[in-house]
Amino acid sequence: MSLAIRIHRHGGPEALTLDNVKVGAPGKGQVLLEQRAIGVNFIDVYHRTGLYPVTLPTTIGLEAAARVEAVGEGVVDWQPGDRVAYAGGPLGAYAQRRLMPAERLVRLPDEIDDRAAASMMLQGMTVQYLVRQTYRVSPGETVLWHAAAGGVGLIACQWLRALGATVIGTVGSDEKAALAKAHGCTHTINYRRENFVERVRELTDGLGVPVVYDSVGRDTFEGSLDCLQRRGLLVSFGNASGAVPPFSLGVLAQKGSLFVTRPNLAGYTAARDDLLQCAGELFEQVRAGTVRVATHHAYPLAEAAHAHRDLEARKTTGSIVLLP
Ligand code: NDP
The missing domain is CATH 3.90.180.10 (Medium-chain alcohol dehydrogenases, catalytic domain)
Structure with a gap:
């Protein structure tokens, strides 16, 4: 029992x-x-x-x-x-x-x-596949990460810093902003009182970012598309605020030939070799002290x-x- x-x-x-x-x-x-x-x-x-x-x-x-x-x-x-x-x-x-x-x-x-x-395990392997497989983040790139002070978010901030990326993180309070920064987030935006699309444009000299990681879903989906560079990728991987409603594919053309993907951990770790590879890379980050x-x-x-x-x-x- x-x-x-x-x-x-x-x-x-x-x-x-x-x-x-x-x-x-x-x-x-x-x-x-x-x-x-x-x-x-x-x-x-x-x-x-x-x-x-x-x-x-x-x-x-x-x-x-x-x-x-x-x-x-x-x-x-x-x-x-x-x-x-x-x-x-x-x-x-x-x-x-x-x-x-x-x-x-x-x-x-x-x-x-x-x-x-x-x-x-779940949050760290999620970060592994998101930043090393779904979109392979390169040193010097700037990425937008929503809910940067959450479970997945704090691991992502550290891993992205180790990769040499600049992280713009959205957060729901000043305390969360400080926490995200302490974990490697470069810029924070309190999306409860600031317009995150405008702030991302300011922080990137109007260019936008090549990739947005969005697990908030309904409340941020449209804004996330507006933060992307031409041909940028929106990785929509969660629904903390509710599911993303259906949208017209034509929107992606209008906003700059964008890409959208909707991945999950199961899809990246179904095969045992993939599971071991993903967990192994996470353990390496922990051993190296880059992810605490x-x-x-x-x-x-x-x-x-x-x-x-x-x-x-x-x-x-x-x-x-x-x-x-
Ligand atoms: P978190 O600890 O990140 O908690 C969710 C956070 O989302 C909250 O703390 C809050 O942060 C933010 N948020 C924004 N709007 C809302 C809302 N309306 N209601 C509640 N929270 C809101 O959770 P996890 O780390 O467990 O997961 C993060 C996200 O990643 C989830 O959406 C989850 O489903 C997704 N996920 C997806 C996976 C996949 O493979 N597809 C795997 C693992 C997680 P703030 O106050 O700063 O806004």
Whole structure:
């Protein structure tokens, strides 16, 4: 048995219930995990509200650091006691114990503790594919990153600084601006009181930027297009303010032959080799000290609803974990 945070219906944070669920023995290709720290990500909110479809009832959550408790038939890479982490794969991370496909696990280096791992696997691998694969940011380039003081944002600021890029980051408060700057963001814009399109044009001598990373979605989509140089790329990778409404493709021609892509981590880590490559590059950044990950907020597993409330109210910065 295991305590787990489940949803039986879609709704607000109150839809999260603490249930005692049965966890069977690991089947073929599966591993039984004893979870040590669980990552909270904005995608968990989309699953809770139903913005992203899930089959009910379900335990939510996609990321944790854990110990292997037992392995199923055919599993040769893992043994009881191994320190592992995962980000993605089947839902079910908000739990004390769970089953996972062995092929989704990554071995944790000794120098990365459980809280740090749960604070960075999903968000850090996301930054890896966004800045090294979706658009390969070069030294000297200027990029616009929305929600720069969030979990993904603070890792992105550090990684982009290490790449020699200039980062313009949008933030929702003065405290968040200071935090983003302390993590390598070059210029900050408080988009709750400033027009970020005008500010980006000022900061780039009217040129705009070659790439915008936008996870805010509905509220920023149009403005993000207006921040791009001719033939620039909008990477739309989230919906914190709501989903981007349908738009006419002709808009991209009118605004300067622009590109738009809508990637997700699953699409970049579905193959095991890609997963290991992506996680390996993240671990290298951490070992080199170019990316430092701190857990900014920790809640007991039973208080997952509190964590969701704070995240949606824009009260949090950096990474959030639940402790089982
Ligand atoms: P964050 O810690 O970044 O939290 C979201 C932030 O978005 C808030 O703190 C807030 O920052 C900003 N925001 C702007 N408008 C709103 C709004 N209306 N409601 C709530 N927040 C708002 O979360 P994560 O680091 O977990 O994720 C960041 C984004 O990246 C999410 O949209 C997530 O879905 C996306 N993502 C996408 C992935 C992918 O592969 N496609 C993978 C991982 C994350 P501020 O107050 O500064 O505006």
